[in-house]
Amino acid sequence: MYSELEGRVAVVTGAxxxxxxxxxxxLARERVRVAVVDLVQEDADxxxxxxxxxxxxxxxxxxxxxxxxxxxxxxxxxxxxxxxIGILVNNAGITRDNLLFKMSxxxxxxxxxxxxxGSFLCxxxxxxxxxxxxxxxxxxxxxxxxxxxxGQANYSAAKAGLQGFTRTLAxxxxxxxxxxxxxxxxxxxxxxxxxxxxxxxxxxxxFKQAAAKEIxxxxxxxxxxxxxxxxxxxxxxASFISGQVLYVRGGPN
Ligand SMILES: NC(=O)c1ccc[n+]([C@@H]2O[C@H](COP(=O)([O-])OP(=O)(O)OC[C@H]3O[C@@H](n4cnc5c(N)ncnc54)[C@H](O)[C@@H]3O)[C@@H](O)[C@H]2O)c1
Numbered sequence: 001m002y003s004e005l006e007g008r009v010a011v012v013t014g015a016x017x018x019x020x021x022x023x024x025x026x027l028a029r030e031r032v033r034v035a036v037v038d039l040v041q042e043d044a045d046x047x048x049x050x051x052x053x054x055x056x057x058x059x060x061x062x063x064x065x066x067x068x069x070x071x072x073x074x075x076x077x078x079x080x081x082x083x084x085i086g087i088l089v090n091n092a093g094i095t096r097d098n099l100l101f102k103m104s105x106x107x108x109x110x111x112x113x114x115x116x117x118g119s120f121l122c123x124x125x126x127x128x129x130x131x132x133x134x135x136x137x138x139x140x141x142x143x144x145x146x147x148x149x150x151g152q153a154n155y156s157a158a159k160a161g162l163q164g165f166t167r168t169l170a171x172x173x174x175x176x177x178x179x180x181x182x183x184x185x186x187x188x189x190x191x192x193x194x195x196x197x198x199x200x201x202x203x204x205x206x207f208k209q210a211a212a213k214e215i216x217x218x219x220x221x222x223x224x225x226x227x228x229x230x231x232x233x234x235x236x237x238a239s240f241i242s243g244q245v246l247y248v249r250g251g252p253n
Contacts (some may be wrong), residue, residue, distance in 0.1 A: 006031035009082045016043035018190035028056035031208030035078040035216030065118030088126040090119035097151045115158035137234040138177035144186045167184030179242040186249025187211045190219040216251030
Protein backbone atom coordinates (compact mmCIF):
# COMPACT_ATOMS: atom_id res chain seq x y z
CA MET A 1 0.00 0.00 0.00
CA TYR A 2 1.21 3.48 -0.90
CA SER A 3 -1.08 5.54 1.28
CA GLU A 4 0.97 8.70 0.69
CA LEU A 5 -1.28 8.99 -2.38
CA GLU A 6 -4.24 9.77 -0.12
CA GLY A 7 -6.25 12.71 -1.46
CA ARG A 8 -4.55 12.78 -4.87
CA VAL A 9 -6.84 12.92 -7.88
CA ALA A 10 -6.56 10.48 -10.80
CA VAL A 11 -8.13 10.35 -14.23
CA VAL A 12 -8.32 6.80 -15.53
CA THR A 13 -9.54 6.39 -19.11
CA GLY A 14 -11.32 3.27 -20.32
CA ALA A 15 -12.13 2.53 -16.69
CA UNK A 16 -15.58 0.97 -17.13
CA UNK A 17 -14.14 -2.52 -17.45
CA UNK A 18 -11.04 -4.65 -17.81
CA UNK A 19 -7.63 -3.24 -16.95
CA UNK A 20 -8.86 0.35 -16.53
CA UNK A 21 -11.52 -0.70 -14.04
CA UNK A 22 -8.93 -2.60 -12.00
CA UNK A 23 -6.61 0.43 -12.08
CA UNK A 24 -9.38 2.76 -10.89
CA UNK A 25 -10.29 0.39 -8.04
CA UNK A 26 -6.63 -0.11 -7.11
CA LEU A 27 -5.91 3.62 -6.95
CA ALA A 28 -9.10 4.14 -4.93
CA ARG A 29 -7.73 1.62 -2.42
CA GLU A 30 -4.82 4.04 -1.95
CA ARG A 31 -7.43 6.69 -1.09
CA VAL A 32 -6.97 8.38 -4.47
CA ARG A 33 -10.07 10.23 -5.72
CA VAL A 34 -10.84 8.88 -9.17
CA ALA A 35 -12.43 10.27 -12.34
CA VAL A 36 -13.69 7.16 -14.11
CA VAL A 37 -13.75 7.87 -17.85
CA ASP A 38 -15.33 5.73 -20.56
CA LEU A 39 -17.57 5.93 -23.61
CA VAL A 40 -20.91 4.98 -22.02
CA GLN A 41 -22.17 6.76 -18.90
CA GLU A 42 -23.88 3.72 -17.29
CA ASP A 43 -20.74 1.62 -17.70
CA ALA A 44 -18.51 4.30 -16.16
CA ASP A 45 -21.10 4.74 -13.39
CA UNK A 46 -20.72 1.09 -12.39
CA UNK A 47 -17.01 1.43 -11.60
CA UNK A 48 -17.54 4.77 -9.83
CA UNK A 49 -20.35 3.24 -7.77
CA UNK A 50 -18.14 0.28 -6.86
CA UNK A 51 -15.50 2.71 -5.58
CA UNK A 52 -18.05 4.67 -3.57
CA UNK A 53 -19.50 1.45 -2.12
CA UNK A 54 -16.08 0.60 -0.74
CA UNK A 55 -15.73 4.00 0.89
CA UNK A 56 -13.81 5.81 -1.85
CA UNK A 57 -14.51 8.92 -3.88
CA UNK A 58 -15.21 8.78 -7.62
CA UNK A 59 -16.99 10.58 -10.43
CA UNK A 60 -18.00 8.97 -13.72
CA UNK A 61 -17.64 10.64 -17.11
CA UNK A 62 -18.75 9.50 -20.54
CA UNK A 63 -16.51 11.01 -23.19
CA UNK A 64 -14.54 9.92 -26.21
CA UNK A 65 -10.86 10.54 -25.46
CA UNK A 66 -10.36 11.58 -29.10
CA UNK A 67 -12.53 14.67 -28.57
CA UNK A 68 -10.33 17.56 -27.38
CA UNK A 69 -13.21 19.69 -26.14
CA UNK A 70 -14.79 16.78 -24.25
CA UNK A 71 -11.44 15.93 -22.61
CA UNK A 72 -11.02 19.53 -21.49
CA UNK A 73 -14.57 19.82 -20.13
CA UNK A 74 -14.26 16.49 -18.31
CA UNK A 75 -11.00 17.50 -16.62
CA UNK A 76 -12.32 20.93 -15.64
CA UNK A 77 -15.31 19.26 -14.02
CA UNK A 78 -13.12 16.63 -12.32
CA UNK A 79 -10.91 19.39 -10.87
CA UNK A 80 -14.01 21.18 -9.64
CA UNK A 81 -15.53 18.06 -8.02
CA UNK A 82 -12.47 16.09 -6.93
CA UNK A 83 -9.53 18.51 -6.85
CA UNK A 84 -6.47 19.19 -9.04
CA ILE A 85 -5.51 16.24 -11.25
CA GLY A 86 -2.19 14.68 -10.24
CA ILE A 87 -2.43 11.25 -11.87
CA LEU A 88 -3.38 10.33 -15.42
CA VAL A 89 -3.67 6.73 -16.55
CA ASN A 90 -4.09 6.62 -20.34
CA ASN A 91 -5.66 3.21 -20.71
CA ALA A 92 -8.61 3.53 -23.14
CA GLY A 93 -8.00 1.31 -26.12
CA ILE A 94 -9.47 -0.70 -28.96
CA THR A 95 -8.30 -3.28 -31.46
CA ARG A 96 -9.25 -3.43 -35.15
CA ASP A 97 -7.13 -6.42 -36.19
CA ASN A 98 -6.60 -7.46 -39.78
CA LEU A 99 -3.76 -8.46 -42.03
CA LEU A 100 -2.27 -5.45 -43.79
CA PHE A 101 -3.84 -6.17 -47.19
CA LYS A 102 -7.29 -6.28 -45.60
CA MET A 103 -6.84 -3.42 -43.15
CA SER A 104 -9.10 -0.48 -43.90
CA UNK A 105 -8.21 3.16 -43.50
CA UNK A 106 -10.97 3.37 -40.86
CA UNK A 107 -9.35 0.54 -38.88
CA UNK A 108 -6.05 2.39 -39.01
CA UNK A 109 -7.51 5.77 -38.00
CA UNK A 110 -9.67 4.36 -35.20
CA UNK A 111 -6.74 2.63 -33.52
CA UNK A 112 -4.30 5.53 -33.99
CA UNK A 113 -6.94 7.98 -32.80
CA UNK A 114 -7.92 6.12 -29.66
CA UNK A 115 -4.44 5.24 -28.43
CA UNK A 116 -2.22 8.03 -29.72
CA UNK A 117 -4.50 11.04 -30.11
CA GLY A 118 -6.48 10.08 -26.99
CA SER A 119 -3.34 9.79 -24.86
CA PHE A 120 -1.95 13.02 -26.34
CA LEU A 121 -5.11 15.03 -25.64
CA CYS A 122 -5.48 13.71 -22.09
CA UNK A 123 -1.80 14.30 -21.27
CA UNK A 124 -1.79 17.78 -22.79
CA UNK A 125 -4.84 18.77 -20.75
CA UNK A 126 -3.79 17.09 -17.48
CA UNK A 127 -0.19 18.37 -17.45
CA UNK A 128 -1.39 21.91 -16.76
CA UNK A 129 -2.72 20.85 -13.34
CA UNK A 130 0.36 18.74 -12.63
CA UNK A 131 2.77 21.57 -13.51
CA UNK A 132 0.85 23.90 -11.17
CA UNK A 133 1.20 21.38 -8.33
CA UNK A 134 4.79 20.51 -9.22
CA UNK A 135 3.70 16.89 -8.84
CA UNK A 136 2.33 14.44 -11.36
CA UNK A 137 2.28 10.86 -12.58
CA UNK A 138 1.34 9.85 -16.10
CA UNK A 139 1.12 6.18 -17.00
CA UNK A 140 0.54 5.28 -20.65
CA UNK A 141 -0.55 1.85 -21.83
CA UNK A 142 1.68 0.21 -24.40
CA UNK A 143 1.62 -3.53 -25.16
CA UNK A 144 3.89 -6.43 -26.04
CA UNK A 145 2.34 -5.94 -29.50
CA UNK A 146 4.62 -2.90 -29.81
CA UNK A 147 7.34 -5.44 -30.60
CA UNK A 148 5.33 -6.67 -33.61
CA UNK A 149 2.28 -8.90 -33.87
CA UNK A 150 0.68 -10.50 -36.92
CA GLY A 151 -2.65 -8.89 -37.79
CA GLN A 152 -1.99 -5.80 -35.69
CA ALA A 153 -0.08 -3.36 -37.93
CA ASN A 154 -2.25 -0.50 -36.65
CA TYR A 155 -2.25 -1.51 -32.96
CA SER A 156 1.45 -2.39 -32.95
CA ALA A 157 2.36 0.98 -34.51
CA ALA A 158 0.17 2.82 -31.98
CA LYS A 159 1.60 0.93 -29.00
CA ALA A 160 5.19 1.47 -30.22
CA GLY A 161 4.30 5.14 -30.76
CA LEU A 162 3.19 5.40 -27.15
CA GLN A 163 6.66 4.32 -26.04
CA GLY A 164 8.24 7.29 -27.88
CA PHE A 165 5.51 9.53 -26.54
CA THR A 166 6.28 8.32 -23.00
CA ARG A 167 10.01 8.98 -23.28
CA THR A 168 9.45 12.44 -24.76
CA LEU A 169 6.94 13.49 -22.09
CA ALA A 170 9.35 12.23 -19.41
CA UNK A 171 12.01 14.60 -20.81
CA UNK A 172 9.66 17.59 -21.17
CA UNK A 173 7.78 17.19 -17.88
CA UNK A 174 10.55 15.89 -15.63
CA UNK A 175 11.64 19.41 -14.59
CA UNK A 176 8.13 19.87 -13.12
CA UNK A 177 8.42 16.75 -10.94
CA UNK A 178 6.16 14.77 -13.23
CA UNK A 179 7.00 11.09 -13.81
CA UNK A 180 5.90 9.61 -17.11
CA UNK A 181 6.08 5.87 -17.66
CA UNK A 182 4.33 3.15 -19.64
CA UNK A 183 3.14 -0.33 -18.82
CA UNK A 184 3.31 -2.87 -21.62
CA UNK A 185 0.96 -5.72 -20.75
CA UNK A 186 1.17 -9.13 -22.34
CA UNK A 187 -1.92 -11.35 -22.50
CA UNK A 188 -4.41 -10.10 -19.90
CA UNK A 189 -7.76 -11.84 -19.56
CA UNK A 190 -10.33 -9.15 -20.46
CA UNK A 191 -13.18 -8.53 -22.89
CA UNK A 192 -10.52 -7.43 -25.41
CA UNK A 193 -8.71 -10.79 -25.42
CA UNK A 194 -12.03 -12.70 -25.35
CA UNK A 195 -13.14 -10.75 -28.43
CA UNK A 196 -9.85 -11.63 -30.13
CA UNK A 197 -10.48 -15.34 -29.45
CA UNK A 198 -13.97 -15.12 -30.89
CA UNK A 199 -12.74 -13.30 -33.98
CA UNK A 200 -10.27 -16.12 -34.54
CA UNK A 201 -13.07 -18.66 -34.17
CA UNK A 202 -11.58 -20.02 -30.92
CA UNK A 203 -13.18 -20.76 -27.59
CA UNK A 204 -11.90 -18.03 -25.20
CA UNK A 205 -10.86 -20.63 -22.56
CA UNK A 206 -8.90 -22.67 -25.10
CA PHE A 207 -7.34 -19.46 -26.44
CA LYS A 208 -6.24 -18.52 -22.90
CA GLN A 209 -4.79 -21.96 -22.22
CA ALA A 210 -2.86 -21.92 -25.49
CA ALA A 211 -1.46 -18.47 -24.64
CA ALA A 212 -0.52 -19.58 -21.09
CA LYS A 213 1.64 -22.41 -22.51
CA GLU A 214 3.83 -19.83 -24.28
CA ILE A 215 4.28 -17.68 -21.15
CA UNK A 216 7.22 -18.60 -18.85
CA UNK A 217 5.06 -18.18 -15.72
CA UNK A 218 2.49 -20.48 -17.38
CA UNK A 219 -0.51 -18.28 -16.82
CA UNK A 220 -2.15 -15.35 -18.54
CA UNK A 221 -2.39 -12.06 -16.67
CA UNK A 222 -5.36 -10.61 -14.83
CA UNK A 223 -6.23 -6.89 -14.78
CA UNK A 224 -4.93 -6.60 -11.19
CA UNK A 225 -1.43 -7.56 -12.41
CA UNK A 226 -1.37 -4.29 -14.36
CA UNK A 227 -3.21 -2.26 -11.73
CA UNK A 228 -0.59 -3.16 -9.10
CA UNK A 229 2.22 -1.93 -11.35
CA UNK A 230 0.37 1.30 -12.07
CA UNK A 231 -0.13 1.89 -8.32
CA UNK A 232 3.60 1.33 -7.83
CA UNK A 233 4.55 3.71 -10.66
CA UNK A 234 2.32 6.37 -9.07
CA UNK A 235 3.90 5.88 -5.64
CA UNK A 236 6.85 7.67 -4.07
CA UNK A 237 8.73 4.38 -4.14
CA ALA A 238 8.92 4.84 -7.92
CA SER A 239 9.70 8.55 -7.77
CA PHE A 240 13.06 8.24 -9.59
CA ILE A 241 11.64 6.09 -12.40
CA SER A 242 10.64 8.05 -15.50
CA GLY A 243 10.51 7.47 -19.26
CA GLN A 244 10.47 3.70 -18.75
CA VAL A 245 8.38 1.02 -20.38
CA LEU A 246 7.66 -1.79 -17.96
CA TYR A 247 6.67 -5.06 -19.64
CA VAL A 248 4.22 -7.02 -17.51
CA ARG A 249 3.88 -10.28 -19.33
CA GLY A 250 4.92 -13.18 -17.15
CA GLY A 251 8.36 -13.41 -18.71
CA PRO A 252 11.09 -11.52 -20.57
CA ASN A 253 10.48 -9.86 -23.92
N1 LIG B 1 -6.04 -7.26 -22.57
C1 LIG B 1 -4.79 -7.37 -22.99
O1 LIG B 1 -4.28 -8.49 -23.17
C2 LIG B 1 -3.96 -6.17 -23.26
C3 LIG B 1 -2.62 -6.35 -23.59
C4 LIG B 1 -1.82 -5.24 -23.85
C5 LIG B 1 -2.36 -3.97 -23.78
N2 LIG B 1 -3.68 -3.81 -23.48
C6 LIG B 1 -4.18 -2.44 -23.43
O2 LIG B 1 -4.75 -2.20 -22.17
C7 LIG B 1 -5.80 -1.23 -22.29
C8 LIG B 1 -7.07 -1.80 -21.68
O3 LIG B 1 -7.40 -3.01 -22.36
P1 LIG B 1 -8.54 -4.02 -21.86
O4 LIG B 1 -8.06 -5.37 -22.22
O5 LIG B 1 -8.95 -3.69 -20.49
O6 LIG B 1 -9.69 -3.64 -22.92
P2 LIG B 1 -11.27 -3.53 -22.76
O7 LIG B 1 -11.79 -3.55 -24.17
O8 LIG B 1 -11.79 -4.52 -21.79
O9 LIG B 1 -11.46 -2.08 -22.12
C9 LIG B 1 -11.13 -0.92 -22.83
C10 LIG B 1 -12.04 0.20 -22.36
O10 LIG B 1 -11.68 1.40 -23.08
C11 LIG B 1 -12.87 2.05 -23.45
N3 LIG B 1 -12.63 2.90 -24.62
C12 LIG B 1 -12.31 2.49 -25.87
N4 LIG B 1 -12.21 3.53 -26.69
C13 LIG B 1 -12.46 4.65 -25.95
C14 LIG B 1 -12.51 6.03 -26.24
N5 LIG B 1 -12.28 6.49 -27.48
N6 LIG B 1 -12.79 6.90 -25.24
C15 LIG B 1 -13.04 6.44 -23.98
N7 LIG B 1 -13.00 5.14 -23.64
C16 LIG B 1 -12.73 4.25 -24.61
C17 LIG B 1 -13.84 0.91 -23.76
O11 LIG B 1 -15.19 1.35 -23.76
C18 LIG B 1 -13.52 -0.09 -22.66
O12 LIG B 1 -14.30 0.10 -21.52
C19 LIG B 1 -5.90 -0.92 -23.77
O13 LIG B 1 -5.15 0.23 -24.06
C20 LIG B 1 -5.28 -2.13 -24.42
O14 LIG B 1 -4.80 -1.83 -25.70
C21 LIG B 1 -4.50 -4.87 -23.23
